[in-house]
Amino acid sequence: MNTAYRVWDGKEMHYWNDKGVNLVFQDNGRWSLWQGYGDRCVASSNDGKSVLMWGTEIRDTPVESDIGESIYAGHIVRQENLDPDLCGNSTLIGEVKMIEGSWCIVNEKKEECRLLFSEMAINSIIGDVYQNPELLEGAECQK
Known part of the structure; x- marks a missing residue:
């Protein structure tokens, strides 16, 4: 394997x-x-x-029925929550990190962290911290 x-x-x-x-x-x-x-x-x-950086074994959610791209530590991901009442914000942009054995999306600026895997969210890779660090500078949660 x-x-x-x-x-x-x-x-x-x-x-x-x-x-x-x-x-x-x-x-x-x-x-x-x-x-x-x-x-x-x-x-x-x-x-x-x-x-x-290790792979998360989770893929982003493509718009089409194709299999999405693998998500790795260091990717910058936009997570669209399909049930915003669960965490108050419908969108989170942050860096993928391993925290206490779980893959998470971390937005340090907003002091927010969510699990990467969620049956109630759509994940989209928008860049990574090495090639697109500017994406984290303006990352904000939207309501």
């Missing part, structure tokens, strides 16, 4: 299913992302700029 991950190397995103990439862990918890057959290290936990 493959575990979905992605790695931001400071310039571009690399995904677990990219051809020829291999994520290697060391005994001390450090990791390296290699391209080819160990030919070139493209990112590592030692380089000070790369970030390893």
Whole structure:
């Protein structure tokens, strides 16, 4: 079984299913992302700029009947609540983070956090914190 991950190397995103990439862990918890057959290290936990993000196994909710895109830690997600009475706000924009064993959408500016998985909400990926940090600067909950 493959575990979905992605790695931001400071310039571009690399995904677990990219051809020829291999994520290697060391005994001390450090990791390296290699391209080819160990030919070139493209990112590592030692380089000070790369970030390893795990997949949530949850997909965004497409408008069509297609399967949505996988949501990863670090994605910026807009969650439209279909029952706004549940949490008072119909929309939350925030970063996907793992908190106490659960995938959540966190809006630190509004001090709000919701579970990523909800049967009463539609999730849409609108960017990520590395390539689109400006999306979080103006993120607000709408009523």
